[in-house]
Amino acid sequence: xxxxxxxxxxxxxxxxxxxxxxxxxxxxxxxxxxxxxxxxxxxxxxxxxxxxxxxxxxxxxxxxxxxxxxxxxxxxxxxxxxxxxxxxxxxxxxxxxxxxxxxxxxxxx
Amino acid sequence: xxxxxxxxxxxxxxxxxxxxxxxxxxxxxxxxxxxxxxxxxxxxxxxxxxxxxxxxxxxxxxxxxxxxxxxxxxxxxxxxxxxxxxxxxxxxxxxxxxxxxxxxxxxxxxxxxxxxx
Numbered sequence: 530x531x532x533x534x535x536x537x538x539x540x541x542x543x544x545x546x547x548x549x550x551x552x553x554x555x556x557x558x559x560x561x562x563x564x565x566x567x568x569x570x571x572x573x574x575x576x577x578x579x580x581x582x583x584x585x586x587x588x589x590x591x592x593x594x595x596x597x598x599x600x601x602x603x604x605x606x607x608x609x610x611x612x613x614x615x616x617x618x619x620x621x622x623x624x625x626x627x628x629x630x631x632x633x634x635x636x637x638x
Numbered sequence: 639x640x641x642x643x644x645x646x647x648x649x650x651x652x653x654x655x656x657x658x659x660x661x662x663x664x665x666x667x668x669x670x671x672x673x674x675x676x677x678x679x680x681x682x683x684x685x686x687x688x689x690x691x692x693x694x695x696x697x698x699x700x701x702x703x704x705x706x707x708x709x710x711x712x713x714x715x716x717x718x719x720x721x722x723x724x725x726x727x728x729x730x731x732x733x734x735x736x737x738x739x740x741x742x743x744x745x746x747x748x749x750x751x752x753x754x755x
Contacts (some may be wrong), residue, residue: 561732572746617683623665626671626679 531538532556535629542636548603550589552616552630555597562626563590564615572615575601606636644730644747651754656718659750662711663732667745672705672715673729673748681729687713720754727751 533554542548552561563575576583576590578599583590587606592599603610613633617626643662653655663670671686685695690707698705702721707713717724730747 570751571748572729572731574744574746577744583702617681626681626683630680 532627532631533616535632536612538630538631539633540635542606542634544607544636544638546636548606548610548636549631550600550601550614550616550634551625552599552629554599554618554620554627555618556627558594558597558618558620559589560619561592561599562617562619563599564617566613566615567630575614589609591611598608603634607620608636608638611635640749642703642730642745644728644750646750649750649752651720651752653721654719655715656755657720657724657752657754659715659717659728659730659746659752661713661714661715661730664728664745665711666730667734668710669731669733670707670713671731672713673731674726675729684715684728686717691753704711717752720752722754734740 538552560577560579562577565573565575575588578590578592580592580594587603587604599616601614611634613631615631616629619626642664645660647656656745660755668689669686672684673681675681682697684697685705686693687707690710702719703717705715715728727749729749733744
């Protein structure tokens with residue numbers, strides 16, 4: 530069993546829809562990252578969180594440490610949000626991450 | 639700052655050849671990470687450095703892989719000899735204070751796409 534599981538693997542949405550991507554992990558962590566990998570391959574860090582909730586524009590990330598679960602929400606989705614979203618957990622203070630397999634999101638106009 | 643800079647962007651080499659990938663971290667970042675991404679295994683940590691010292695290389699797949707960080711502004715990942723199964727995208731990332739608590743500075747380079755034929 531992978532230490533970091535994401536769902537769904539693939540997600541197709543219509544423009545404007547509210548999107549949720551889930552991440553569950555089985556190890557103790559000090560922080561969780563949400564990353565976005567563009568179709569061209571570049572990786573961008575979206576959030577790092579260790580508790581509660583963070584918001585950045587149309588993106589919201591939540592984490593429940595007790596349940597070992599995090600969600601990434603996208604409100605009013607847009608075709609430019611199409612990318613692979615990757616959840617990664619940090620088990621220590623060193624920043625070496627364990628990655629989920631990613632969720633491929635496609636937002637249709 | 640120009641971000642984390644990797645070179646080359648693409649590398650095609652023949653099996654058996656030596657391959658060297660390069661990374662320039664963000665100035666002032668004290669952690670540097672090498673990752674490999676494949677379709678089958680996703681992103682995996684290969685090795686990371688703290689203040690130029692290798693801390694954990696347990697992700698390095700074989701002795702054919704080696705990484706160095708001779709100074710705070712430069713790191714290399716070398717594969718010798720290369721094999722077709724090494725074909726992947728190799729990412730370098732750097733962060734400050736491990737990217738935690740004090741400053742969220744975790745930044746990835748654009749990656750090097752390696753193809754070994």
